[in-house]
Amino acid sequence: xxxxxxxxxxKDSEGYLKKTTDWSTELAKEIAKKEKIILQDDHWKVINFIxxxxxxxxISPSMRMLITSIEKEIGREKSNSIYLFKxxxxxxxxxxxxxxxxxxxxxxx
Numbered sequence: 001x002x003x004x005x006x007x008x009x010x011k012d013s014e015g016y017l018k019k020t021t022d023w024s025t026e027l028a029k030e031i032a033k034k035e036k037i038i039l040q041d042d043h044w045k046v047i048n049f050i051x052x053x054x055x056x057x058x059i060s061p062s063m064r065m066l067i068t069s070i071e072k073e074i075g076r077e078k079s080n081s082i083y084l085f086k087x088x089x090x091x092x093x094x095x096x097x098x099x100x101x102x103x104x105x106x107x108x109x
Contacts, residue, residue, distance in 0.1 A: 016097070016104050020054070023101025031099045035090065039099075042074060043087050047100045049073045054097075060105040063093045 009027060010018040015034075017023060028047060032039050039047075049070050053061050061069060063081065071079035078084075084092035093105045 014098075014104060017101045020101055020103075023051075027101065028099050031101075035095060035099065037088070037095075037099070042078065043096075043099075045074050046070065046084070046087060046092070046096050050093075050096050050100045051102060054100070054102040060097045060102050061093060062105045063091070066093050066096075 009022045012018055029039060050061060067079055088095040097104055
């Protein structure tokens with residue numbers, strides 16, 4: 001359970017939000033801090049992309065889906081697993097989804 005602006009936020013046992021509607025940028029910053037990530041512009045591009053993807057397709061993107069889909073958002077040179085792991089060292093799809101307030105990808109290690 002997290003508290004943001006005097007609101008209790010429920011999370012599952014792995015730290016993912018139980019309700020996507022509880023998400024906010026303030027909450028994302030708190031989750032990122034617990035994940036030992038300082039959010040920069042490229043982090044936000046990935047986070048916002050993952051949120052849009054989830055709400056459009058009703059699925060959290062797996063790593064393969066993420067790499068295939070995100071090139072237009074962050075550019076070809078950055079849409080690869082090496083770069084994404086630099087941003088989200090615990091696993092780009094998994095860790096970015098947690099910070100983005102969406103469920104853990106089903107095809108996640």
